[in-house]
Amino acid sequence: MEDSIGVPRQFTGQLLDAAVRYAEERHWDVLPGCWLETAAPGAPRCSCGSARCAAPGAHPVRPDWTGRASGSAPAVRRMWQRQPESSILLPTGRAFDAVDVSEDAGCLALARMERMNLPLGPVLATPGRRLLFLVLPGAGAKIPDLLRRMGWPPQSLDLAVLGEGGWVVAPPTRTAPGGSAQWARRPTPVNRWLPEAEELLGPLAYACAREAAEARTR
Structure with missing residues (x-):
């Protein structure tokens, strides 16, 4: 079973679990980033929408990202529950x-x-x-x-x-x-x-x- 952009739900669950573990077990700040979307036809594209994205699926969503990262496991869980496809970035x-x-x-x-x-x-x-x-x-x-x-x-x-x-x-x-x-x-x-x-x-x-x-x- 897949979500609306073609990412398997099983994989999005892995992202959430891993992001929470980094905060909970290592006490690392964690940040949700852009993600890959399935383009039809063609290769996956970055969710940022830029055709010239230099790091597809591997960069922050917003310019104020430094203040949005969190080392709180409950806060990290809420981030990925809101956007389960997000890449995991560690500042x-x-x-x-x-x-x-x-x-x-x-x-x-x-x-x-x-x-x-x-x-x-x-x-x-x-x-x-x-x-x-x-x-x-x-x-x-x-x-x-x-x-x-x-x-x-x-x-x-x-x-x-x-x-x-x-x-x-x-x-x-x-x-x-x-x-x-x-x-x-x-x-x-x-x-x-x-x-x-x-x-x-x-x-x-x-x-x-x-x-x-x-x-x-x-």
Whole structure:
């Protein structure tokens, strides 16, 4: 059974349940975003109505979104009961920042981190083949200087930080082009306490630099 825009009711229930869990279990602020609508014929389109939407189904609905996010589970439940198709957005710069690298570099770095027994928080995988490592807030102010001290000019690496004023798209949200946000490392009680960005930056910078060097030799 589907709702009026072609989204299975079972899936909208998953969105509501996941959004509530993020607020209730992790105490993260949660925000309902735009969603994908079924266009006939053609690919799904963003509910914002823009034919040139840069992030279909993966951005806030309103410009005043920063004041609408909530970490209250009852408030989050009411949001998704009003608009069950909404994507799940988690504002950055509050409970966490996100260090954003390519999927290839992120997988290499993740393997090194696990061998080194480094503390790890949840890690998001996007349909755009990016990995986002969740770290304590404030990473954006630290990382450029830390990279320079390590000998890597920040602009030379495919590494970015999402902090205050940004957001990440949380599972099981579907975005376009086709795919869903997924957890490469799920939130669990073990990784409730997030690492500082500098604890993970060495392996991440190394992996990004190696990826850049390989790209130059192709």
